[in-house]
Amino acid sequence: MSSIREIAKLAGVSPASVSIYLNDKKTSRVGAATKQRIDQAVKDLHYHKNIFASTLSLQESRIIGIIIPSKMPLFSNEYTNSLLSGVQSQLSNEGYSLLFFPSDARTSDEIVEQQIQRSTGCDGYILFSTGFCTQDHIEKNIMELQKTDKPFVTLNIPEMEQARLQVLIRDLEICSGTKYLLEKGHRNIALMLGRDGGMHARKLYHDHRSLLEHANVAFDPDTVVFGDYQAQRAYEQAKNLLTSFPHLTALNCMSDIMAAGAILAAKDMGLRIPEDISIMGRNNSLHARLSTPAITTIDLHIEDAGKSAAHLLLAAIDGSAVSQKILIPGTLIERDTVSTIA
């Protein structure tokens, strides 16, 4: 709690000298003896610089705000965590702290409001979406962020006119699981998505449908189900799908977790994987690797996306990036849950 003024008093110098010395230990504006006295005072009083005061004066906080317009608890979803991990590792390397805002508001609109209100003074922002965010929230958030005059990067969000800096996960646009299954000869493909209303799920739905239609496969809306990203729910839904539509040869799941749930369901129904039913995951998470059979999936390179976003933001902060879109393509990981149909 001690301030620079107390240090100054104890060391018998002016606050200015203390500040100058502390910010540049080898400055020539402070004498050796004085330096020692300051060091001593700092120790004696347990002095630590107050970042808030410092930020106010310097007009630079070295803090990046993480905006996630969602009421869901953070850190509870592997996908989002990978994104965050990428962001954090980059920013951390450059000495930036990460600030996560509270989301105790009742409505999502309030959350947008609230997060922005709590967040001025950060040097930049990363705007995330999760499966729970609607297009509307995102747009509102982008508008608010633009008003702050600070740079921000959108991450894990479909392409949007309004945002200057974007990192795009390509597989949000192209439902490549469906594409792959079509190539493998499948024609009866169900799609298991995340939460209805979430913009990610909508996007995939749309792309899935156009891919099928392009391939001249009839599209049945009932073979698309919305879940909650949880294995349990996916288990139930997979059972339903597989009993209601016995001609299905493939299940394309929006996440590996859901795929894992679907696999359990298929097993419980006595189906062999991939002989009787092919199942695709998405995200190449640990589950996909450890599952038996190992899940064929799309590696979204989520962590790289996070890193890119951090990079881009840092570039924007020091002024070298004005407008840029980075596309992160996914890569197919072929494992043991998809068969070829002649």
Add this chain to the structure above:
Amino acid sequence: MSSIREIAKLAGVSPASVSIYLNDKKTSRVGAATKQRIDQAVKDLHYHKNIFASTLSLQESRIIGIIIPSKMPLFSNEYTNSLLSGVQSQLSNEGYSLLFFPSDARTSDEIVEQQIQRSTGCDGYILFSTGFCTQDHIEKNIMELQKTDKPFVTLNIPEMEQARLQVLIRDLEICSGTKYLLEKGHRNIALMLGRDGGMHARKLYHDHRSLLEHANVAFDPDTVVFGDYQAQRAYEQAKNLLTSFPHLTALNCMSDIMAAGAILAAKDMGLRIPEDISIMGRNNSLHARLSTPAITTIDLHIEDAGKSAAHLLLAAIDGSAVSQKILIPGTLIERDTVSTIA
């Protein structure tokens, strides 16, 4: 970027009135007409309060610092993430933001230093450890935190004299996997731990050993291996263990992920689980549930621990908690990877 003064000027009032109104929309100290003009000015200039200035003035930031003395990337480990999730959900409900500090220092000592230096002004702290933290780092950190005069809670850290507020994960103290395996009649039990040097692994090692000795089972140090928490490494180590010590009947793993790796190894060696070899996990993560066979594990109630820590911290901030230790006991989840030995 607009300040309260600009708003004041535009609305033709004093900054004081603006501040008063903005902090209490129904204050009687500002007239209705003035309120409207302020609202208008706020809109026109895209005004957002600067939290840093506000913090400085109020001496309260509504920000909690999260201190993790480790160079590892954050958000990349399910265990830590659950802990964080619990912490976040509670603090978020009370309107607190979370601040994560950079960890770009070269040595771990520097990290301690750096995180504390960057962190003054938070209303409180939560000190975490991961498997990578040594006792030494933790102690140093606690000392530094004590100097800040702000409350802090240690979480996921073995009991320590120095800290006033602690949330203890009971299974850090009692290696209950080993206990359970002994009860099930196993006598040849190997232990697969996390990183050597990490205090968690050390603690478990110690307890494992005493449990065996109490049960009059000879302890062979070579049946304890240190890994890196990764499935791949666990796979290799399990293979080694199972070939070097063919009489082993059980593997107790420090995490479900490691258990999953061990299961794959056993399967690849043609061993049946649990008939030929029993394998225990720890943490009751999603993997444990989805794995086939489903992994018998200890639910550590990690997220609850996080919530408790947040609770305790909030109590300390408003002065109602001075010194307290909360013990979070684990619960055994019996599934399909452990057999009974006659």
Add this chain to the structure above:
DNA sequence: GAAATTACATCAAACGGTTAACCTATCGGG
């Protein structure tokens, strides 16, 4: 009609750190 209350508004200091501008010895060079 004097006194008290209310409504509305402002002043100025404070929070803690930074820094441009300024000051004063001291020393070396010519």
Add this chain to the structure above:
DNA sequence: CCCGATAGGTTAACCGTTTGATGTAATTTC
């Protein structure tokens, strides 16, 4: 001995917000 450079140090204003103290005019109360 004078000039200029340099080392060492200070002053004071500023960053943006908050708030107790203070002021004044209008309204109410008796």
